[in-house]
Amino acid sequence: xxxxxxxxxxxxxxxxxxxxxxxxxxxxxxxxxxxxxxxxxxxxxxxxxxxxxxxxxxxxxxxxxxxxxxxxxxxxxxxxxxxxxxxxxxxxxxxxxxxxxxxxxxxxxxxxxxxxxxxxxxxxxxxxxxxxxxxxxxxxxxxxxxxxxxxxxxxxxxxxxxxxxxxxxxxxxxxxxxxxxxxxxxxxxxxxxxxxxx
Amino acid sequence: xxxxxxxxxxxxxxxxxxxxxxxxxxxxxxxxxxxxxxxxxxxxxxxxxxxxxxxxxxxxxxxxxxxxxxxxxxxxxxxxxxxxxxxxxxxxxxxxxxxxxxxxxxxxxxxxxxxxxxxxxxxxxxxxxxxxxxxxxxxxxxxxxxxxxxxxxxxxxxxxxxxxxxxxxxxxxxxxxxxxxxxxxxxxxxx
Numbered sequence: 001x002x003x004x005x006x007x008x009x010x011x012x013x014x015x016x017x018x019x020x021x022x023x024x025x026x027x028x029x030x031x032x033x034x035x036x037x038x039x040x041x042x043x044x045x046x047x048x049x050x051x052x053x054x055x056x057x058x059x060x061x062x063x064x065x066x067x068x069x070x071x072x073x074x075x076x077x078x079x080x081x082x083x084x085x086x087x088x089x090x091x092x093x094x095x096x097x098x099x100x101x102x103x104x105x106x107x108x109x110x111x112x113x114x115x116x117x118x119x120x121x122x123x124x125x126x127x128x129x130x131x132x133x134x135x136x137x138x139x140x141x142x143x144x145x146x147x148x149x150x151x152x153x154x155x156x157x158x159x160x161x162x163x164x165x166x167x168x169x170x171x172x173x174x175x176x177x178x179x180x181x182x183x184x185x186x187x188x189x190x191x192x193x194x195x196x197x198x
Numbered sequence: 199x200x201x202x203x204x205x206x207x208x209x210x211x212x213x214x215x216x217x218x219x220x221x222x223x224x225x226x227x228x229x230x231x232x233x234x235x236x237x238x239x240x241x242x243x244x245x246x247x248x249x250x251x252x253x254x255x256x257x258x259x260x261x262x263x264x265x266x267x268x269x270x271x272x273x274x275x276x277x278x279x280x281x282x283x284x285x286x287x288x289x290x291x292x293x294x295x296x297x298x299x300x301x302x303x304x305x306x307x308x309x310x311x312x313x314x315x316x317x318x319x320x321x322x323x324x325x326x327x328x329x330x331x332x333x334x335x336x337x338x339x340x341x342x343x344x345x346x347x348x349x350x351x352x353x354x355x356x357x358x359x360x361x362x363x364x365x366x367x368x369x370x371x372x373x374x375x376x377x378x379x380x381x382x383x384x385x386x387x388x389x
Binding site: 003004005006007013016017018019020021022023024025026027028030031032033034035037038039040041043045046047051052055056057058059060061062063064065067068071077079081082083085086087088089091092093094095096097098099100102103104105106107108109111112113114115116117118119120121122123124126127129130131132133134135136137138139140142143145146149154156157159160162170171174182195197198 | 224225227228230231232233234235236237238239240241242243244245246247248249251252255256258259260263274275276277289290292293295296297298299300301302303304305306307308311313314315316317318319320321322329330332333334335336337338339340341342343344345346347348349350351352353354355356357358359360361362363364365366367368369370371372373374375376377378379380381384385387388389
């Protein structure tokens, strides 16, 4: 096994920063190409007439997931050295709800607002400031919510491990779930097509 | 003869046609998703970590705050952790460089597609002013939610989803749940 390259010491921190920049360019490129520099396009997801967000997100998840699975299977990549964010179940559910509400009110998420701002969207620029202010407020009130924010800590846990199902079976289930959601998305876009403004 | 000339002159208004032709349609969502998936996979293979966005905001905010009010930041348990021992510059942050890349990549793509334009995006029934305030308000909720959840749509949903993190999947369904739960009440903003 030689990957992840950085974890196997193939290069140092500085080179890592160069890769960060290049990978970021790819990330920003595909977000913009998908139409995610537009709040109307992003929020259309919640009004069901344009399901691009769901399609892009789940295609990306499935692609990267299967790629990881394949590279691990052929012995190229050590999955245990890929970072997984630890699970704090309740804070992540509540945080997710807040994020979803913020998404439909504000029109972007942090990553897409950078693309919006860099392509000239003034609401995207205001959004960037709002995210920054929200984080500032969070930092200021952190001591009073710390016990909740660190509650239901389950450590680094992945779905196959938690439910005792094999990794490949979970991958298969995700693929089928994604296909099911894509079919629903295509149906929904036809059914709610007349909600599209203008 | 005359009809030919007319047809010719009708086909001529070049300026407008040219401008319309330079704005490309968006990429097919499934193709964009595969592209994004490969970018994410590349990050996993090269770095052993995925993509992120909200973390870079925190690093930058902490850096700005520590410039304005250093003692306050040093006394704040949350920012103190981001500050570290204070010797590390924000330019040593992986996520900060990744986000500089996102801004550059988005802009390059926008320029090449003819979509770079000073503009404001909202539904037909609201004023610019409403849009600015709701953008700020929504972003604030987003910022706080992302901190509580240890990541946003990039770091948690996309990256954590691909590595099958338990909390990441719970997070992802909550994002959609929260969005759909309030979408009806704020529909005036968008449709």
